[in-house]
Amino acid sequence: MAPQRTDLVTRAVQRPLAGRYEASAEEVRRLLDGALEVIERTGDLDPTVRAILAAAGLSNQVFYRHFRSKDDLMAALLDDGHRRLAGSLRRRMAQAADPPGAVRAWIEGVLAQAGDPRAAARTRPFLAHADRLASRLPRERQVSEQAVIDPLAEALGHASSARRSPDSPRRSGPSTHERDARTVYLLTLAVLHDHLRAGTHPTPDDIDHLVAFVQGGLLGNPASCAPPTTTRERGARSRSRRKP
Numbered sequence: 001m002a003p004q005r006t007d008l009v010t011r012a013v014q015r016p017l018a019g020r021y022e023a024s025a026e027e028v029r030r031l032l033d034g035a036l037e038v039i040e041r042t043g044d045l046d047p048t049v050r051a052i053l054a055a056a057g058l059s060n061q062v063f064y065r066h067f068r069s070k071d072d073l074m075a076a077l078l079d080d081g082h083r084r085l086a087g088s089l090r091r092r093m094a095q096a097a098d099p100p101g102a103v104r105a106w107i108e109g110v111l112a113q114a115g116d117p118r119a120a121a122r123t124r125p126f127l128a129h130a131d132r133l134a135s136r137l138p139r140e141r142q143v144s145e146q147a148v149i150d151p152l153a154e155a156l157g158h159a160s161s162a163r164r165s166p167d168s169p170r171r172s173g174p175s176t177h178e179r180d181a182r183t184v185y186l187l188t189l190a191v192l193h194d195h196l197r198a199g200t201h202p203t204p205d206d207i208d209h210l211v212a213f214v215q216g217g218l219l220g221n222p223a224s225c226a227p228p229t230t231t232r233e234r235g236a237r238s239r240s241r242r243k244p
Contacts, residue, residue: 028066030056032077040121045074045129075140078126078133082144085110090151099159103184103218104211106152110188111210115201127193145185153181156218184214 034056038047049070053063067073089109096102113119126133133141157177191210195201202210 024066027058027062028076030058031063031066031073032080034058035073035077036122039125040118043121043125043128045125045132071136074133075137078137078140079144079147081122081126083147085113086147086151089148093151093155099155100215102155103152103159103215104207106155107184107188107211107214108207110148110185111192111195111202111207114192114195120196120201123192124196127189127196149178149181149185152184153177156180156184159218180218184218187214 031052034052034054035047037055038051039045049060049063052070052073053060063073067076089106092105092109093102096105113123154177160177188210191202191206
């Protein structure tokens, strides 16, 4: 009977806490959304706490109940954005037919931020002030960025394993894939930043060129042999070829 009693006691303790947790989660979400709203509207990565609270419709007391400083809020905002992007990338990559297709899906997903006006408005200040963020929040930035890089490192590892013959020597390991993935991340981010600065978005040819460059360098695929590898992409490419 002891385990059952312990379980009932635990439930009794947790029951009133559940409502508090939901209320706190809602307050934090409103603060993050408020900060994003101000950043999107002003392009300023250093909004005042007063402006954030006005956008969130919350009090100073609520802010300091959850965050010790504005830097703490910005760290949470940066982490939240990277993890949301990572989740979106993983969903895209899950639809790919093979590891090279997953690499393409990752690149497309990152560059898609330039094609969405709202995402572009929210992403532009973070890229424009990347050095400042790195100096203010070095550890937080590194950890949250890693969430975006990890899916690509996994795809590169799978692609390398698929290409390697059983009797060929192992020439790479997890650390190599992680370094390769970080390099591709920095390259893709530079392309994204270039489009965000110019207010443009990558064309299909732009994406094909970048994908071919990456796959040619890391997977040994020549630039002329990097067609789309998801069902959706094959269909789109096939339809475009049939156009007069």
